[in-house]
Amino acid sequence: MATTTPERVMQETMDYHALNAMLNLYDKAGHIQFDKDQQAIDAFFAAHVRPHSVTFASQHERLETLVREGYYDDAVLERYDRAFVLRLFEHAHASGFRFQTFLGAWKFYTSYTLKTFDGKRYLEHFEDRVTMVALTLAQGDETLATQLTDEMLSGRFQPATPTFLNCGKQQRGELVSCFLLRIEDNMESIGRAVNSALQLSKRGGGVAFLLSNLREAGAPIKRIENQSSGVIPVMKMLEDA
Numbered sequence: 001m002a003t004t005t006p007e008r009v010m011q012e013t014m015d016y017h018a019l020n021a022m023l024n025l026y027d028k029a030g031h032i033q034f035d036k037d038q039q040a041i042d043a044f045f046a047a048h049v050r051p052h053s054v055t056f057a058s059q060h061e062r063l064e065t066l067v068r069e070g071y072y073d074d075a076v077l078e079r080y081d082r083a084f085v086l087r088l089f090e091h092a093h094a095s096g097f098r099f100q101t102f103l104g105a106w107k108f109y110t111s112y113t114l115k116t117f118d119g120k121r122y123l124e125h126f127e128d129r130v131t132m133v134a135l136t137l138a139q140g141d142e143t144l145a146t147q148l149t150d151e152m153l154s155g156r157f158q159p160a161t162p163t164f165l166n167c168g169k170q171q172r173g174e175l176v177s178c179f180l181l182r183i184e185d186n187m188e189s190i191g192r193a194v195n196s197a198l199q200l201s202k203r204g205g206g207v208a209f210l211l212s213n214l215r216e217a218g219a220p221i222k223r224i225e226n227q228s229s230g231v232i233p234v235m236k237m238l239e240d241a
Contacts, residue, residue, distance in 0.1 A: 016043040020102040040102040049109060053122045059089045071114060071123060072132070073170045079140035088135070088149060092127035095153045099126070112165050132168030133159060136175075162204060173204040182210040183234070194237055209238055 019040035022033050056062035063085070066072040077085055099105040114124040124132075130152040137159075138145035151157035158164070166172035179200050183193045197207050215221075217230025 014043075016040040016047065016102065019043055037102050041099055041105050044102060044105055049105075049122065049125075052120065053125070054116065059086055066114075066123060070170050073136075073168055073172075076132070076136050076168050080135065080142060080145070084142050085135065088145060089128065089131050091146070092131045092149055092153060093125075095127065095150075097127055097153050100155075112161075114169065127153070129164065133164055136167035137163075177204065177206055178208070179205050180208045180210065183214060185213050185215055190234055190237070197238055211235070 017040075019036045022036040025033060027033050056065065060082075063072065063077065067074045067077065099108070108126055108129075109122060113122050113126075113129060115122055131149055134145045134148035134152065137148055148157070152159075159167075160177055162173060162177040163175045166175055179196075181193050181196055183189050193209060197209075200207050211231045211234065214231045214234060215228045217228060217232070218226050219228040219230075221227035
């Protein structure tokens, strides 16, 4: 018969946030309680992830459903033999992947995984997201897709946020996050830059501008002195965009 102790009762009643917070507390020996973080991961999956995940009878049914309902991009999957796709998903799930920290698991399920359109239920686990990213980036190369899957599952390779977030989805943003635009010293170029900033920001991109070609404040325009307002007004326009 198990013995009930205050420590055991506390552990069974604490939620995953509380378990994770115990990393800030030292145990009786003065050590950081890394085991509490692993317990937080287990509690997070038991109390939140599994109850809020959509289940399917098979991986084949899952892929067919997600393509049909507008979640996955069938053009990505059509580059491969379907049997290979199913094997790759199976390979990923058999890898024994486990999140190293609670915050890693929390961040993935709050920010990266594919969710239902109402945002309430999960359609992917980490292995599924990794596989879809690998299939997208490999563009039909089965060997490369397998290598990318293994590299991501091992933690040796992690794509940037927009790539990892958007690959393989029908409803998605761009696969890159950083854009550099060069602005020339004329109104047409400045106008195009403002419009480009709006469009790229809408797609989740971070935008940088090269303003070196704009003339300085007080510079002449058409031989008339002190006409240029410099780069500050242009910067204000771009900030608002």
